[in-house]
Amino acid sequence: MAARNTARKRAFQILFEGDQRGADVLTVLADWIRLSRTDTRQPPVSEYTMQLVEGYAEHATRIDELIAQYAVDWTLDRMPVVDRNILRLGAYELIWVDETPDAVVLDEMVQLAKEFSTDESPSFVNGLLGRLKDLKPSLRRTGD
Secondary structure (H helix, E strand, O other), X not given: OHHHHHHHHHHHHHHHHHHHHOOOHHHHHHXXXXXXXXXXXXXXXOHHHHHHHHHHHHXXXXXXXXXXXXXXXXXXXXXXXXXXXXXXXHHHHXXXXXXXXXXXXXXHHHHHHHHHOOOOXXXXXXXXXXHHHHHHHHHOOOOO
């Protein structure tokens, strides 16, 4: 499971970089892959990292709608960039990746918040993703 943990961390970093640069996450992903192939100091980008980033990109609009709808007293623009991207990754994996247990997704995203964000962020991330988990059966739109 350490490989999946690393894959999630790298996927988060790619989403974060795309958000910070105002770049498409698939472009950032391609940059990471290209760099890992040409620079031996860069770790390879795993298949699971690619799956997470590509899956997020496919559902990005719906994911942002859900986060905006269920984040009490927070708009996406006001949300810390780290938290916003942890939530994006977590929402994708929680709602669209059926083979990953919900508890694992929540735990992994809380761990990312502990590592990369503020002291308040883990409970914020857990609360919002927990709400999405409870509503999960009704959140996928037809065609998503």
